[in-house]
Amino acid sequence: MDKKEIQWNRITQAVRKRHPDYVVQPDSDQPPDWIRFRIENELGLNLTQVHPHYRVDEITDWSDARLQETLEALLGSFGKRAGA
Numbered sequence: 001m002d003k004k005e006i007q008w009n010r011i012t013q014a015v016r017k018r019h020p021d022y023v024v025q026p027d028s029d030q031p032p033d034w035i036r037f038r039i040e041n042e043l044g045l046n047l048t049q050v051h052p053h054y055r056v057d058e059i060t061d062w063s064d065a066r067l068q069e070t071l072e073a074l075l076g077s078f079g080k081r082a083g084a
Contacts, residue, residue, distance in 0.1 A: 003056050003057070003060060004032060004033070004035065004056045006060075007035060007056050007059045007060060008026070008035060010059070010064070010067060011024055011035070011037065011059070011067070011071070012024045014064065014067050014068050014071055015039055015071055017068075018068070018072070019039075019075075021041060021042040022039050022040065022041055022042070022047065023039070023040045023041075023042075024037050024038075024039055025037060025038050025039070025040055027051065030053075033055060033056050033057070034053060034054065034055060034056065035052075035053075035054050035055075035056055035059065036051055036052060036053040036054075037051070037052065038051050039071075039074070039075060047075055048074050048075065049074060049075070049076045050074065052070075052074055
């Protein structure tokens with residue numbers, strides 16, 4: 001498994017951990033050392049306020065907590081869990 005695939009799996013798992021019904025959609029037109037994506041709900045509505053664009057090595061250096069914080073910030077109010 002290459003670095004991009006490993007980081008892609010981390011992003012997907014982090015989103016599903018807190019939001020099991022959300023789907024992470026990749027932007028496949030990115031160079032091999034970049035990741036860009038959007039997060040959609042179960043109806044296909046884009047929930048990501050911006051479409052993040054990160055270097056794979058940048059995400060590799062993040063702790064799981066930092067990754068989760070970044071994803072929640074991208075989701076903004078859509079990412080709030082019920083009762084949270």
